[in-house]
Amino acid sequence: SAVWHPFFQHALEPAPLKIARTEGAWLETGDGARLLDAISSWWVVTHGHRHPAIMAAIRAATEALDQVIFAGFTHEPAEQLAAELAGLAGLPHVFFSDSGSTAVEVALKLALGTARNRGERRERLVVMANSYHGDTVGAMSVGARGVFNAPYAPLLFDVATIPFPAAGQEQACLDALEAATRDGQAAALIVEPLVLGAGGMLMYGADLLAELHRLCRASGTLFIADEVMTGWGRTGTLFACAQAGVVPDLLCLSKGLTNGSLPLAATLASAEIFEAHYSQDRARTFWHSSSYSGNPIACAAGLANVRVWRDEPVAARVAALGAMQARQLARLADDARFADLRRTGTIAAITIPGPEQGYLAEIGCDLRAAALSRGVLLRPMGDCLYVLPPYCITEGELARVYDVILEIVPGR
Numbered sequence: 001s002a003v004w005h006p007f008f009q010h011a012l013e014p015a016p017l018k019i020a021r022t023e024g025a026w027l028e029t030g031d032g033a034r035l036l037d038a039i040s041s042w043w044v045v046t047h048g049h050r051h052p053a054i055m056a057a058i059r060a061a062t063e064a065l066d067q068v069i070f071a072g073f074t075h076e077p078a079e080q081l082a083a084e085l086a087g088l089a090g091l092p093h094v095f096f097s098d099s100g101s102t103a104v105e106v107a108l109k110l111a112l113g114t115a116r117n118r119g120e121r122r123e124r125l126v127v128m129a130n131s132y133h134g135d136t137v138g139a140m141s142v143g144a145r146g147v148f149n150a151p152y153a154p155l156l157f158d159v160a161t162i163p164f165p166a167a168g169q170e171q172a173c174l175d176a177l178e179a180a181t182r183d184g185q186a187a188a189l190i191v192e193p194l195v196l197g198a199g200g201m202l203m204y205g206a207d208l209l210a211e212l213h214r215l216c217r218a219s220g221t222l223f224i225a226d227e228v229m230t231g232w233g234r235t236g237t238l239f240a241c242a243q244a245g246v247v248p249d250l251l252c253l254s255k256g257l258t259n260g261s262l263p264l265a266a267t268l269a270s271a272e273i274f275e276a277h278y279s280q281d282r283a284r285t286f287w288h289s290s291s292y293s294g295n296p297i298a299c300a301a302g303l304a305n306v307r308v309w310r311d312e313p314v315a316a317r318v319a320a321l322g323a324m325q326a327r328q329l330a331r332l333a334d335d336a337r338f339a340d341l342r343r344t345g346t347i348a349a350i351t352i353p354g355p356e357q358g359y360l361a362e363i364g365c366d367l368r369a370a371a372l373s374r375g376v377l378l379r380p381m382g383d384c385l386y387v388l389p390p391y392c393i394t395e396g397e398l399a400r401v402y403d404v405i406l407e408i409v410p411g412r
Contacts, residue, residue, distance in 0.1 A: 025049070026393055076149055077299035100134050103266065191226065193241050
């Protein structure tokens with residue numbers, strides 16, 4: 001194959017499986033083998049693969065539009081989707097891009113541009129340890145330094161890092177944020193609300209999130225919520241920030257925005273940030289673009305996703321999945337092979353104790369292969385095994401995922 005796959009070591013891995021069809025919580029190979037998608041195909045599929053309403057919206061959009069330049073032009077799918085997103089998030093301005101990484105890049109540039117346009121010397125970005133925000137240069141810079149970005153260290157800019165608020169260390173996190181922002185030179189804090197995804201599914205509480213937001217407000221530091229993974233119900237509410245009563249200054253969305261059907265991202269901004277770029281001075285323009293910004297077909301898919309949330313009992317499905325996850329996790333509670341069982345909303349995670357820790361722990365690759373051989377798609381991050389399925393998964397299907405976990409983790 002000529003294909004170079006992401007996060008995939010071609011020298012070590014077996015040939016990639018070729019998927020011919022998807023439906024609901026399932027993937028199907030060309031020879032008819034079925035795989036239960038327990039990770040929502042890298043966290044993007046919320047309602048289930050090929051949701052009929054979203055597929056129909058995509059087909060309808062292609063009858064009228066393909067791609068329209070978005071500088072100085074607009075179209076109805078983008079206008080309607082932006083209005084819906086603004087209403088849902090309480091943020092009046094929407095900048096479209098095409099991936100979670102670019103949504104973060106847009107947010108970082110808007111934060112720095114706001115300070116510059118206001119004549120403020122705010123150039124520091126504050127980040128949380130163990131975070132992951134994407135693989136473009138800015139997104140890597142505000143993520144944890146480690147295996148994902150070590151080869152590219154010369155490209156990365158310096159940031160101020162506050163510790164992850166692990167149990168018993170919450171005050172240290174807050175104290176570090178206060179210290180990093182007290183001199184008035186911090187432009188923004190960027191966080192993954194409630195759950196740090198690729199950093200190991202690390203979880204913290206809504207009260208801590210609210211306090212981080214309060215400290216940013218007190219110091220005039222912009223608050224960026226990266227909800228690329230946590231948004232669209234994953235943590236139990238439409239957006240994780242809602243659990244803390246927080247409306248961020250900048251909100252990054254992607255993944256579930258289209259139910260994974262097409263690439264689309266959005267960065268939502270406050271009126272104050274828009275006003276900082278609204279000027280008779282053309283130099284204060286927000287200088288960022290993507291060839292596919294506001295793609296009409298992707299926007300139609302996003303709009304259909306919003307309507308699924310409105311027209312179907314998605315919130316009830318999310319709550320039911322959270323309860324199902326809690327019941328299944330309880331099956332592992334007294335088993336010494338599993339540690340640090342944790343759950344936020346529909347996201348469940350487990351640490352596999354052993355001599356190797358971190359993303360490169362070989363246990364992750366071993367478990368992935370063992371699960372695939374049993375018809376379940378799991379993709380552990382080293383010693384972190386997580387279950388993050390689409391909301392359409394049944395109790396029986398989820399029980400099968402945990403049956404496989406009990407079978408494949410060594411030590412019994």
